[in-house]
Amino acid sequence: MAETELKKKIRKVNHLLLKRFGIPERNKKSPDPVDLLIATILSQNTNDRNSYTAFRNLKDSFRNWDELEKLAASKIEKYIKVAGLGQQKSKAIKGFLKKLKREKGTISLNYLNKKDNFDVIGELTGYNGIGVKTASCVLLFAMGRNICPVDTHVHRTSNRIGLANTKIPDKTFLILNANLPDGIAHQFHTNLIRLGREICRPAKPLCFACPLKNICEFPYKNLQPVDGKVTNHFMLLDNVS
Numbered sequence: 001m002a003e004t005e006l007k008k009k010i011r012k013v014n015h016l017l018l019k020r021f022g023i024p025e026r027n028k029k030s031p032d033p034v035d036l037l038i039a040t041i042l043s044q045n046t047n048d049r050n051s052y053t054a055f056r057n058l059k060d061s062f063r064n065w066d067e068l069e070k071l072a073a074s075k076i077e078k079y080i081k082v083a084g085l086g087q088q089k090s091k092a093i094k095g096f097l098k099k100l101k102r103e104k105g106t107i108s109l110n111y112l113n114k115k116d117n118f119d120v121i122g123e124l125t126g127y128n129g130i131g132v133k134t135a136s137c138v139l140l141f142a143m144g145r146n147i148c149p150v151d152t153h154v155h156r157t158s159n160r161i162g163l164a165n166t167k168i169p170d171k172t173f174l175i176l177n178a179n180l181p182d183g184i185a186h187q188f189h190t191n192l193i194r195l196g197r198e199i200c201r202p203a204k205p206l207c208f209a210c211p212l213k214n215i216c217e218f219p220y221k222n223l224q225p226v227d228g229k230v231t232n233h234f235m236l237l238d239n240v241s
Helices: 005-021 033-043 048-061 065-069 073-083 086-104 110-114 117-124 132-142 152-161 169-178 185-198 233-238
Strands: none
Touching: 005 185, 033 048, 033 073, 033 086, 033 132, 048 073, 065 086, 073 086, 110 117, 117 132, 132 169, 132 185, 152 169, 152 185
């Protein structure tokens, strides 16, 4: 079957991102799906350092998730407050653990291994506080599936480039993953995030330094180097936060 034009463009975008950023490193051992899901809940609306600290607070304070499941959400909140939105996140974690234990008899997501990608997403988003992004992170990072999660960076860059034309990340997710070439999800997802952080920023994007500038459909490209000077793009990017 011939590839769609969108799939061809995704492949091209991935190729150009790999030329600029290389193949992203990946953990040799996949994390446990429950660990990954809880870590992803904690990562919402905060930075990596704070979410990791909150996750370690839980892992270092309890022998297993069964112990945490027995706690009230208000007590869980004390361990994760560094990640922000403590009340919301503690309720989501408590609700997930409680429902999983009640319905499956054990706190494990191994039963999902035999389900296809969109069945897994449907299953996980059935838990309060767990959305498509969290579910798709479990699929990609813990289950090794060829699924590209869509966060704010992936959503913004995909729409600017012309891979999607949507207002919300979940719709971008459906479009990208319906046309995603086999085996590229991790590198594509990770490099789009890097692109969004370093170059394709929400305000004042560095389009002149972008590896995709010749195929990107963003109509408001910033093609002028900083202060109008001809600057080595790679030196410039070293100083971009």
